[in-house]
Amino acid sequence: MELKVEYVNIDTIKPYKRNAKTHPKEQIEQIKKSIQEFGNCDPIGVWHGEIVEGHGRYLALKELGETTIPIIRLDSLTDEQRRAYGLVHNQLTMNSPWDLPALDLELADIDFDMAQFGFDEPLPPPANMVDVKYNSLAEKYIEPPFSVLDGRRGEWQERKRYWINDVGIKSAESRQTLKTTGSLSGSVPMYYEKKAIAEQKAGRKLTNTEFEENYLPSMMPKDSIISTTAGGGILSIFDPVLAEVLYRWFAVPNGNVIDPFAGGCVRGVMASFCGLDYTGVDIRQEQIDANVTAALNLCNEHLPAWTCGDSANIDQLAPGAYDLLFSCPPYADLEKYSDNEKNISNMPYDKFLEAYRGIINKSCAMLKENRFAVFVVGEVRDNNGAYRNFIGGTIQAFLDAGLRYYNEIIYITPAGSLPLRVNSMWKTRKVGKTHQNVLVFYKGDMKQIKNIYTDTSALDAIKEEKPLDI
Numbered sequence: 001m002e003l004k005v006e007y008v009n010i011d012t013i014k015p016y017k018r019n020a021k022t023h024p025k026e027q028i029e030q031i032k033k034s035i036q037e038f039g040n041c042d043p044i045g046v047w048h049g050e051i052v053e054g055h056g057r058y059l060a061l062k063e064l065g066e067t068t069i070p071i072i073r074l075d076s077l078t079d080e081q082r083r084a085y086g087l088v089h090n091q092l093t094m095n096s097p098w099d100l101p102a103l104d105l106e107l108a109d110i111d112f113d114m115a116q117f118g119f120d121e122p123l124p125p126p127a128n129m130v131d132v133k134y135n136s137l138a139e140k141y142i143e144p145p146f147s148v149l150d151g152r153r154g155e156w157q158e159r160k161r162y163w164i165n166d167v168g169i170k171s172a173e174s175r176q177t178l179k180t181t182g183s184l185s186g187s188v189p190m191y192y193e194k195k196a197i198a199e200q201k202a203g204r205k206l207t208n209t210e211f212e213e214n215y216l217p218s219m220m221p222k223d224s225i226i227s228t229t230a231g232g233g234i235l236s237i238f239d240p241v242l243a244e245v246l247y248r249w250f251a252v253p254n255g256n257v258i259d260p261f262a263g264g265c266v267r268g269v270m271a272s273f274c275g276l277d278y279t280g281v282d283i284r285q286e287q288i289d290a291n292v293t294a295a296l297n298l299c300n301e302h303l304p305a306w307t308c309g310d311s312a313n314i315d316q317l318a319p320g321a322y323d324l325l326f327s328c329p330p331y332a333d334l335e336k337y338s339d340n341e342k343n344i345s346n347m348p349y350d351k352f353l354e355a356y357r358g359i360i361n362k363s364c365a366m367l368k369e370n371r372f373a374v375f376v377v378g379e380v381r382d383n384n385g386a387y388r389n390f391i392g393g394t395i396q397a398f399l400d401a402g403l404r405y406y407n408e409i410i411y412i413t414p415a416g417s418l419p420l421r422v423n424s425m426w427k428t429r430k431v432g433k434t435h436q437n438v439l440v441f442y443k444g445d446m447k448q449i450k451n452i453y454t455d456t457s458a459l460d461a462i463k464e465e466k467p468l469d470i
Contacts, residue, residue, distance in 0.1 A: 006073065007069065013050070030116065031057060031059075035064065042054070045072055047075060053085070053086055143245050148409070149411045151239060151242070163240040169240050169269050237266065238263065238267060246374050246438065248274070250326075251372075254276070254277075255322075256276065258322040260329075260360075261282070263282060264290075269295055269298050269299060269304060272295065277304075278304035280307070282308060291306050315366060323371050324371060325367045327374075329356060356394075357397040369443060369444040370444035372442055374438065377394050379391055398439070402443065403443045404442045404443075404446065410436075410437065410438070
């Protein structure tokens with residue numbers, strides 16, 4: 001095929017109606033800026049007056065008011081070939097990654113603002129990663145190391161379903177008898193829309209219980225990750241992607257983890273996948289048994305260990321020196337894990353906080369020097385609806401144990417039906433809560449962090465084939 005550039009009136013060509021490549025407004029603005037800065041250096045490929053490749057340039061030129069544009073004719077292609085070429089042309093541009101160190105050097109030598117074309121400021125690679133090629137921050141760190149982790153994003157949810165449904169990490173076993181707050185109406189997406197459909201089929205109004213027992217199960221996706229108790233409450237299942245990310249960020253390679261509030265199996269099993277040795281303590285033997293069963297089915301090595309007992313004695317139940325303290329404590333009395341009087345979720349809040357502080361103090365004493373502690377927490381309300389400042393109490397407990405408060409990360413949780421429920425909540429001016437706080441503390445000399453935590457690639461046993469891209 002001999003290519004010849006022609007200049008034609010822009011109105012003599014038209015976009016392909018089934019163009020599969022999207023061109024958001026931000027990209028069109030970037031293309032316009034490129035044309036204004038460098039000129040229109042790329043002819044549009046046209047097949048019998050219809051665009052094959054160059055839809056973005058076409059839209060940008062239209063907005064710039066250009067009337068005469070350069071094209072190359074691809075009329076010699078068959079109809080099938082031009083359809084295939086339109087896809088291949090776009091796909092091949094995405095198949096080649098940037099050489100990030102070379103890109104950083106090139107950007108550093110360019111004086112004008114490249115951010116207007118979608119380039120961020122160059123990021124210096126960690127010292128031990130200079131020779132490693134990465135396509136994005138997500139490939140380095142699973143999620144970009146920012147202070148907000150968005151669990152609503154499609155990529156995050158896809159990865160979560162991968163761990164839960166494909167790999168089989170589940171944490172609901174043995175927990176159906178827990179006394180929990182929350183409801184399906186607050187967690188199932190489009191709950192009330194589904195209920196309205198069921199009522200139309202039934203020909204009458206349904207109570208939530210009738211709907212949930214007789215209609216909702218058949219309307220839920222097969223890969224649903226929502227778990228409930230026998231009493232209809234929502235089980236707080238630890239997000240496996242959150243565990244994966246936090247291990248990657250704050251664990252040392254081949255290190256060991258202590259978890260004083262183990263609960264389900266997620267953090268233990270994920271530690272195994274990350275090449276870490278995990279020890280968890282939980283007060284319920286049935287939970288320990290369920291966790292062990294899950295781990296035996298899922299883990300090939302670094303089998304996690306759980307010990308049954310009261311974490312007030314964690315220094316006796318799991319003595320040793322640990323590289324990471326990682327847990328998600330009970331949120332006071334929001335969930336009743338057992339009737340055991342030593343279970344701190346059964347205690348009045350002042351007693352709960354006293355016991356909680358003691359467990360943190362003993363756990364921190366077993367943490368090695370120059371290591372991190374990570375707690376995932378959320379606020380809880382008292383009987384009058386006021387926040388108890390549980391987050392502040394947690395921070396103070398770690399400070400009193402001699403650690404430094406180092407990072408706060410906001411983990412955004414899926415909203416479920418919160419947009420519908422928030423109207424009722426707002427009558428008392430309560431905002432809808434859709435996040436948890438990830439509190440990160442450090443024990444030791446902070447100047448040593450960059451010397452100890454350099455090799456994030458050492459945890460590449462994590463499923464790198466499914467990175468969360470940005």
